[in-house]
Amino acid sequence: RSMATSARQSLTIGLIPADGIGREVIPAAREAILAVQSELPRVKFIDLLAGWETFTRTGNALPRETVQILKEECDCALFGSVSSPSRKVAGYSSPIVALRKELDLYANIRPVCSVSADSSTPPAVDLIVVRENTECLYVKQENLIQTENGKEARATRLITERASGRIGKIAFSLAKARPRKLLHIIHKSNVLSVTDGLFRESVRAVPTSVGIDGKFDDVTIEEQLVDSAVYRLFREPQIFDVMVAPNLYGDIISDAAAALVGSLGVIPSINAGDSFVMGEPVHGSAPDIAGKGIANPVASIRSAALMLRHLGYASPADKIDKAVNDTLAPAKVLTADLGGQSSTTEVTDHIMALIHH
Amino acid sequence: RSMATSARQSLTIGLIPADGIGREVIPAAREAILAVQSELPRVKFIDLLAGWETFTRTGNALPRETVQILKEECDCALFGSVSSPSRKVAGYSSPIVALRKELDLYANIRPVCSVSADSSTPPAVDLIVVRENTECLYVKQENLIQTENGKEARATRLITERASGRIGKIAFSLAKARPRKLLHIIHKSNVLSVTDGLFRESVRAVPTSVGIDGKFDDVTIEEQLVDSAVYRLFREPQIFDVMVAPNLYGDIISDAAAALVGSLGVIPSINAGDSFVMGEPVHGSAPDIAGKGIANPVASIRSAALMLRHLGYASPADKIDKAVNDTLAPAKVLTADLGGQSSTTEVTDHIMALIHH
Ligand SMILES: CC(C)[C@H](C(=O)O)[C@@H](O)C(=O)O
Ligand SMILES: CC(C)[C@H](C(=O)O)[C@@H](O)C(=O)O
Numbered sequence: 157r158s159m160a161t162s163a164r165q166s167l168t169i170g171l172i173p174a175d176g177i178g179r180e181v182i183p184a185a186r187e188a189i190l191a192v193q194s195e196l197p198r199v200k201f202i203d204l205l206a207g208w209e210t211f212t213r214t215g216n217a218l219p220r221e222t223v224q225i226l227k228e229e230c231d232c233a234l235f236g237s238v239s240s241p242s243r244k245v246a247g248y249s250s251p252i253v254a255l256r257k258e259l260d261l262y263a264n265i266r267p268v269c270s271v272s273a274d275s276s277t278p279p280a281v282d283l284i285v286v287r288e289n290t291e292c293l294y295v296k297q298e299n300l301i302q303t304e305n306g307k308e309a310r311a312t313r314l315i316t317e318r319a320s321g322r323i324g325k326i327a328f329s330l331a332k333a334r335p336r337k338l339l340h341i342i343h344k345s346n347v348l349s350v351t352d353g354l355f356r357e358s359v360r361a362v363p364t365s366v367g368i369d370g371k372f373d374d375v376t377i378e379e380q381l382v383d384s385a386v387y388r389l390f391r392e393p394q395i396f397d398v399m400v401a402p403n404l405y406g407d408i409i410s411d412a413a414a415a416l417v418g419s420l421g422v423i424p425s426i427n428a429g430d431s432f433v434m435g436e437p438v439h440g441s442a443p444d445i446a447g448k449g450i451a452n453p454v455a456s457i458r459s460a461a462l463m464l465r466h467l468g469y470a471s472p473a474d475k476i477d478k479a480v481n482d483t484l485a486p487a488k489v490l491t492a493d494l495g496g497q498s499s500t501t502e503v504t505d506h507i508m509a510l511i512h513h
Numbered sequence: 514r515s516m517a518t519s520a521r522q523s524l525t526i527g528l529i530p531a532d533g534i535g536r537e538v539i540p541a542a543r544e545a546i547l548a549v550q551s552e553l554p555r556v557k558f559i560d561l562l563a564g565w566e567t568f569t570r571t572g573n574a575l576p577r578e579t580v581q582i583l584k585e586e587c588d589c590a591l592f593g594s595v596s597s598p599s600r601k602v603a604g605y606s607s608p609i610v611a612l613r614k615e616l617d618l619y620a621n622i623r624p625v626c627s628v629s630a631d632s633s634t635p636p637a638v639d640l641i642v643v644r645e646n647t648e649c650l651y652v653k654q655e656n657l658i659q660t661e662n663g664k665e666a667r668a669t670r671l672i673t674e675r676a677s678g679r680i681g682k683i684a685f686s687l688a689k690a691r692p693r694k695l696l697h698i699i700h701k702s703n704v705l706s707v708t709d710g711l712f713r714e715s716v717r718a719v720p721t722s723v724g725i726d727g728k729f730d731d732v733t734i735e736e737q738l739v740d741s742a743v744y745r746l747f748r749e750p751q752i753f754d755v756m757v758a759p760n761l762y763g764d765i766i767s768d769a770a771a772a773l774v775g776s777l778g779v780i781p782s783i784n785a786g787d788s789f790v791m792g793e794p795v796h797g798s799a800p801d802i803a804g805k806g807i808a809n810p811v812a813s814i815r816s817a818a819l820m821l822r823h824l825g826y827a828s829p830a831d832k833i834d835k836a837v838n839d840t841l842a843p844a845k846v847l848t849a850d851l852g853g854q855s856s857t858t859e860v861t862d863h864i865m866a867l868i869h870h
Binding site: 242243249253299300305308310311312313314315316317318321346347349350353379383386387389391404407410411412414415420 | 597607667669670706744768
């Protein structure tokens with residue numbers, strides 16, 4: 157499958173709401189795509205199963221059929237959010253981590269941008285977290301042994317030159333396209349000199365790699381230890397533009413950045429590979445508010461826009477993003493996480509009305 | 514060596530300023546201890562070497578002599594901060610990580626508390642991060658291999674029942690002594706079900722372990738995934754009381770918490786084992802401001818107090834802490850990191866005057 161838009165006669169989108177509020181917000185993302193369908197090839201949705209509830213019913217958190225249909229029939233997908241059991245359950249393993257690996261969605265791209273009340277003020281926070289999505293501790297190679305001093309568990313943290321280089325390339329491309337052209341490499345090489353050393357050097361090697369020599373010369377490279385990065389994110393978020401990080405640091409940093417703009421409920425992401433892309437709100441399944449109809453649909457709607465943009469459909473993506481911003485800026489129709497009183501449906505309807513306007 | 518105060522005729526304190534602003538703030542901590550010496554056994558200081566500068570001069574970041582004197586002659590120590598090279602340097606390895614391991618200082622205790630302007634308002638942030646200090650990715654077992662697809666690096670993350678249990682015990686004890694008696698276990702067991710699963714279960718097993726049965730029944734246990742923990746720290750820090758975490762999460766979380774109270778420059782810590790304790794400001798060596806005489810001495814002075822308290826000297830520790838709070842609350846004599854214009858010496862002198870008052 158090619159990512160080029162011109163080749164596409166139709167756009168088949170897998171929908172995997174999974175658990176909790178995923179089931180309430182993925183329908184909103186679906187609506188947003190339908191609202192801009194006149195600018196897209198023929199849109200088709202396929203509902204797919206995954207998640208904790210699927211596991212409790214079928215014994216499998218990621219049915220083989222779901223993966224097969226994604227690979228064979230879908231151009232892209234939207235994933236909701238997944239609940240995890242509070243204790244280890246035999247046979248259960250996170251379907252989102254598995255999907256990222258199965259589909260080789262190696263780049264997790266998470267833009268975090270605050271919305272200013274009036275459009276003449278630049279946003280206080282405007283950054284993109286580019287998270288490596290396939291390795292680090294997420295390779296899940298763990299073992300447990302019984303010793304005379306008790307149990308000992310070990311996990312492997314894998315960092316490869318190849319995966320670090322390809323995520324580095326994505327990060328450089330994103331930085332180059334932004335006004336500030338600034339890239340922070342996030343690592344902890346003062347402790348992990350070999351693994352994080354390799355990550356850092358592989359990213360740094362991108363601008364001089366064969367074939368793209370000189371292309372990224374205008375991007376400024378900075379580095380920040382992960383602990384300081386979190387500290388500085390809180391204290392002076394404006395210093396960051398694009399941040400590239402190994403998997404686990406990226407997970408933590410994107411949540412930290414989300415806290416700065418008011419709510420995890422507005423932060424979108426895509427999991428992108430060379431031939432597939434999957435939108436995913438950064439928030440979790442939020443069991444405490446699930447089923448109440450009050451979840452914020454913005455993160456999912458923005459994830460749909462980000463996915464369309466990645467597929468080459470910039471104009472419909474812009475339409476969706478503008479409608480979202482024009483809803484957030486006046487701060488009148490907001491869900492509870494943003495201090496409002498509107499329901500998921502009310503916010504969604506408001507955004508759809510603005511798109512259709 | 515016993516930690517019991519009564520046994521001690523003298524108190525020998527190793528001073529390891531190490532690099533950068535460590536050299537400017539450790540002398541302030543020394544002054545604070547001297548200011549309360551009438552309530553302590555005979556105090557003796559021994560100056561010791563370690564750090565990046567020591568490495569560049571001697572080829573060894575942690576001279577054998579430093580470790581030997583700490584083990585054989587000192588009751589406790591104060592460590593400043595260490596610079597790390599921006600690239601991997603053969604033979605160099607962080608002396609603070611090595612010291613924690615050499616002296617088996619398994620508990621890194623980092624209280625983060627905001628100072629209210631008037632004493633009738635409770636502090637907005639009042640929590641303690643209890644960080645496991647000897648294992649996780651800090652075991653530094655890393656290797657690098659060359660494959661046909663490029664370099665591959667692996668690090669081992671070690672979590673043991675023994676180390677998790679003993680840090681859990683410290684965390685429960687600290688929680689029990691606080692009004693809210695609330696303990697959050699921080700982990701990422703939705704991905705690391707084996708290693709973080711073992712951490713969580715070992716901490717949870719503390720209240721029922723043989724010998725302390727029932728002792729911690731009044732402590733409420735909660736859990737929080739590390740990414741959500743960072744998010745919630747920013748959004749609603751008041752929900753946290755004591756947080757216990759594996760090494761790397763603890764490193765990140767304590768920096769995140771520090772950002773909430775204005776500056777890393779005020780956050781103290783101790784590295785504590787069963788027979789030794791080492792105070793250490795949480796901030797780094799800050800090469801950008803080193804040598805200018807403007808570093809905040811508060812983190813180091815508070816680390817000295819925390820160390821004395823841990824050794825059983827509550828009254829002199831209280832005196833130091835009160836003088837620090839009485840300096841911070843009126844916000845008149847502050848270093849630049851807190852928005853003030855005073856020098857390291859001016860802040861130190863002000864605190865000393867309040868102690869002597
Ligand atoms: C649900 C969990 C496995 C996941 C992760 O850690 O990647 C989530 O936190 C995320 O950020 O998408
Ligand atoms: C300097 C570094 C090795 C250290 C750590 O990661 O433990 C520091 O960040 C700290 O928190 O004391």
